[in-house]
Amino acid sequence: AQRVTQPEKLLSVFKGAPVELKCNYSYSGSPELFWYVQYSRQRLQLLLRHISRESIKGFTADLNKGETSFHLKKPFAQEEDSAMYYCALSGHSGGYQKVTFGTGTKLQVIP
Amino acid sequence: GAGVSQTPSNKVTEKGKYVELRCDPISGHTALYWYRQSLGQGPEFLIYFQGTGAADDSGLPNDRFFAVRPEGSVSTLKIQRTERGDSAVYLCASSSGGGGSGTQYFGPGTRLTVL
Numbered sequence: 001a002q003r004v005t006q007p008e009k010l011l012s013v014f015k016g017a018p019v020e021l022k023c024n025y026s027y028s029g030s031p032e033l034f035w036y037v038q039y040s041r042q043r044l045q046l047l048l049r050h051i052s053r054e055s056i057k058g059f060t061a062d063l064n065k066g067e068t069s070f071h072l073k074k075p076f077a078q079e080e081d082s083a084m085y086y087c088a089l090s091g092h093s094g095g096y097q098k099v100t101f102g103t104g105t106k107l108q109v110i111p
Numbered sequence: 112g113a114g115v116s117q118t119p120s121n122k123v124t125e126k127g128k129y130v131e132l133r134c135d136p137i138s139g140h141t142a143l144y145w146y147r148q149s150l151g152q153g154p155e156f157l158i159y160f161q162g163t164g165a166a167d168d169s170g171l172p173n174d175r176f177f178a179v180r181p182e183g184s185v186s187t188l189k190i191q192r193t194e195r196g197d198s199a200v201y202l203c204a205s206s207s208g209g210g211g212s213g214t215q216y217f218g219p220g221t222r223l224t225v226l
Contacts, residue, residue: 004153006153009151043114043115043217043218043219043220044154044202044204044217045216045217046214046215046216049214086153086154088153093167096159096161096166096167097208098156098159098167099144099156099215100156101146101153101154101155102153103151103152103153104152104153
């Protein structure tokens with residue numbers, strides 16, 4: 001079974017402050033991890049994936065297999081970062097890659 | 112090109128009625144997924160199509176839920192004898208990767224309200 005846990009429903013930070021959105025996962029194999037974002041009145045979209053090892057909109061996330069974590073970080077929060085963030089895990093299940101989402105964290109950046 | 116589209120955007124129905132929700136994936140995407148998102152929750156997997164066939168329907172909650180994709184493009188999620196607990200946003204996503212791999216592109220969702 002694969003599971004994704006996002007412990008914070010809401011995270012409020014001031015503009016310019018660092019941001020860390022937590023994500024822990026449970027999976028017996030080698031997972032592929034993603035962060036999806038949903039801005040107000042927009043559809044869910046991919047923010048980044050761990051295999052790309054890239055920084056998108058200043059966000060980064062490192063897969064820590066020892067701690068089974070994939071926390072999303074940004075050094076200086078911007079107001080436009082306010083959104084719902086979902087961590088997702090893609091794991092092998094019955095011959096295909098099944099994606100499981102966490103419950104999401106609402107990031108609120110205070111001006 | 113156009114992204115994933117879903118119709119209707121909103122559907123209000125009465126308990127016991129039948130509803131159909133439609134998804135138009137990105138042209139050429141062979142993989143199609145349906146998710147259900149209840150208030151305060153993340154997307155919950157329902158069913159995955161690879162081409163015309165349902166490769167995994169283990170997320171469908173019961174036999175009132177059924178989905179088809181007869182020509183490997185448009186998909187319809189069908190709910191019989193709707194219940195108030197079926198109220199949620201139903202999301203569709205498509206991807207080009209075989210075997211479920213690759214980035215999923217989501218539609219705007221259909222908000223279903225069962226009175």
